[in-house]
Amino acid sequence: MANCPTITPMSRRWIQLATFAAYLPSAALPVLAERADAPGGPLDPSVLVVPFCLAFAAGFALWGRVADRVAAERVIVLALGLAAVSGAMVALAPSEPALIVARALQGAATAGVPPAAQAALARSRTEHETGRALSPMMLAVAFAVLTGPAIAQLLGDAAGWTVTALVVSCLLPLLLAATAARAALIARGGGPRRTAGTAPYAHPRGVYAGWIVSACVLAGHWTVLTRIAEAVGADGLGHGHDWTGLAPLTGALGLPLVVLAARAGDRAGPRAPMVATLIAGALGFALAATASTLALFVAAAGVGLAVYWAYLPVVAMQVQRSAGEAARGRAAGGLYASMWCAAAGAGALASLAPSWRVVLAGAGLSWTIGAIVAGRAFIGEPAAARAEVAAAPATA
Structure with a gap:
């Protein structure tokens, strides 16, 4: 480049x-x-x-x-x-x-x-x-x-x-x-990037897969946040005490995952870290949906809230690598639109759910669908790296 x-x-x-x-x-x-x-x-x-x-x-x-x-x-x-x-x-x-x-x-x-x-x-x-x-x-x-x-x-x-x-x-x-x-945001010589029209995506399937995964993740994540107070409040697993601020804070433990997931995506491609992230989050939300104690709920839901931060750089990487040089901004715009539209729609749907357990189970399902899409359509390990691995036994 x-x-x-x-x-x-x-x-x-x-x-x-x-x-x-x-x-x-x-x-x-x-x-x-x-x-x-x-x-x-x-x-x-x-x-x-x-x-x-x-x-x-x-x-x-x-x-x-x-x-x-x-x-x-x-x-x-x-x-x-x-x-x-x-x-x-x-x-x-x-x-x-x-x-x-x-x-x-x-x-x-x-x-x-x-x-x-x-x-x-x-x-x-x-x-x-x-x-x-x-x-x-x-x-x-x-x-x-x-x-x-x-x-x-x-x-x-x-x-x-x-x-x-x-x-x-x-x-x-x-x-x-x-x-x-x-x-000096852009160093001298870079210049503005102008296109005569709407440039096509280099790999449309990869861009659209990133948008779909984002919609699945944000739908699940946002609905959990909207109903978490019900789960850990005085009338829920809090048993007379309000622990509303506790569970969301566990998500802060996932901040180091931003850097780790980004580095993993650079080495192996976005597919593997994204699938691992979404499976971990789906299992966490599913376990939280069946939790009978506050400690189990906070630990299980906390996994999903924490690994959410690992998802962000990986899905952005997928969309940018698939967009092509002349369509990066449009691809990013679609990515963020898919996030916020899904959050709004799922948040409204979650308000109709009969209980927080249904919402947590739905979040786990939504993340599972995202993992399936990522596994099928996200960019995998670079071809050069696969060739090196395949050639290693022959050169030993």
């Missing part, structure tokens, strides 16, 4: 921060919904979740196409600027209807960052270093999701809704947009 632009170490950190800034408002602000000083508050948390998620999912396809035609840093800076403006609208919204509109605009704006960031990072290394290139971005997503609620809670208690929403939604995007030129 000698014709690919070189990304400097400083600009890699800039992309990580841009990814963190894009995901932080989605995870942070819903915890403030019940505050009396929120616009129209106290609010149902869905007011802050649903408009953002729907617009976030809808925006990926458009932004992904833009990322294939315009230099990555310009797309990210534009998205960050729009995110800061819409974030200010969220913070200063005079009423609940205005907040809903502003939150949707915020989701549509921040959707521009992930496809452009993923495409730029994938272009910065060779095909067999894709996992290594993408894993820092996935760690940024994880930190935003895991730390966002705590950041918003601390700021909200100290400064109230308006200041917290401004800090969470606007401060980092503005700083990053202002320092984009200094970060």
Whole structure:
């Protein structure tokens, strides 16, 4: 990939921060919904979740196409600027209807960052270093999701809704947009990537397989998160005590798996690590569905919540390696759209389930289907490596 632009170490950190800034408002602000000083508050948390998620999912396809035609840093800076403006609208919204509109605009704006960031990072290394290139971005997503609620809670208690929403939604995007030129995202000589039309995918089956697996994984993961409080609450396995915050935290134990899975995918191809990841998660959710004690539930469900983070760099690697040089942004946009659309649809379906046990069993089934698709359609071990292994006995 000698014709690919070189990304400097400083600009890699800039992309990580841009990814963190894009995901932080989605995870942070819903915890403030019940505050009396929120616009129209106290609010149902869905007011802050649903408009953002729907617009976030809808925006990926458009932004992904833009990322294939315009230099990555310009797309990210534009998205960050729009995110800061819409974030200010969220913070200063005079009423609940205005907040809903502003939150949707915020989701549509921040959707521009992930496809452009993923495409730029994938272009910065060779095909067999894709996992290594993408894993820092996935760690940024994880930190935003895991730390966002705590950041918003601390700021909200100290400064109230308006200041917290401004800090969470606007401060980092503005700083990053202002320092984009200094970060030198694309080194001189790389130039913007423009295409005359919509370029075909190099391996369409591989791209679509990545989207399907993502839909299966997010559907299962999201439904578990929506019903986990029921399982570990006072009326569930908590037996009079509320342990709602305990089980999700076990997912943080999976953060090292981001790097390990990415490296494994670079060495052996995305198929083996993805299948292993999804089988482990499916077994964890299935065991949790039958758990009779809190400890067993937390341990089993925790496996699924932890290995989720291993899935992220591997599926991104699969999609980027299958997309081809001229369609990376569009492929990434479809990947993120499949994630969020599946999460929204499955979350609504899970609300109709008669119990949390049915939801956990369904999550295990969904991940099993994803493992089957990955086993049949994901990229396997590089041909050169297989040839070396086959030739080894003959040369011994």
